[in-house]
Amino acid sequence: MRGALVLAIALFALAAAGCGGESDEPPTLASLEKKFICPTCKTTLELSNAPVADRMRAFIRERIAAGDSEGEIEAALVDQFGEGVLAAPPKEGFNLLAWVLPLAGAALAVGLLAVGLRRWSRTRPGGRAPESASVNGRPPLDPELERRVDEELARFDA
Template structure:
C-alpha cells in the first residue's frame, strides 16, 4: 500500500521534461497533439501540425516557459491538445483510476489469498463433506495412480 501511495505521489509531483529550464521544441512536440490527426506533433506533418510547431518555436524564441506555451495551446484548443491529461481536477481521474484499480486488485487478491490460507489452516483434516463420495472415490483412485 505504501508503494502505491509513493507511486501516486511520484506521478503527481513529477516535473515535465521541459520544466525548469528553457523549453525544448522536440519535447513539446511530443507532448502536444495534432488537432486533425490525433498523433503527437512530432509524428505529424499535417498543415495544422506544421502551424502548431511554428507557434511553439515562436513562443520558445519569445522566452515563454513550457507550461506557458501549453497553457496558451489549451486556451486555444482545449485540454484535448495535451498528449497527457492534466494531473489536476477531473482529469486527475485518468491517472488515479488505473492506480486505484490496481490497488483494489492487490487488496482483493491479498484478501482472497489470506482467506484461502486461513481456511486451509482452520479446516479439519477430514473434510470429506466438501466432495461427494463418488467424486472422492474417483479422486482417491486418481491420486493413488498418480503416486504410483
C-alpha cells in the same frame, strides 16, 4: 494483510508522486512535440505533417525563443485549441481522475488479491490446521483406518 495494505498504499503514493509538475529545464521543440496533439490528424505533433501541425511547431519555436516555460506554452495552446490538444490529460480537476483511478484500481487489486490469497490459504477459520491434516485440504484419516492402511501397505511391501 497489513503488509499488503501498506504495499498498496505505498504503490499509490509512489505513483501519485510521479504525477508531479514540469521540470526546471528549458523546453525543447523535440520534447514538446510529444506532448501535443495535432487537432486534425489526432496524433502527436512529432508524427504529423499536417499544415496545422506545422503551424503549431512554428508557434512552439517562437514561444521557446521568447523564453516561455513549458507551462506557458501549454497554456497558450490549450487556450487556442482546448484541452484536447494535450497528449495526456491535465493533472487537475476532473481530469485528475484519469490519473488517480488506474492507480487506485491497482492498489485495490493488490489489496483484494492479498485478502483472497489469505482466505484461500486458510483451511479453517479457527486457526492453524493440525500437522496431520492432508495437504489436499481434506480432513485426516480416522486413526483406526490409517493403522489398517499402514498394515496393508507393510504386508504388500513384504
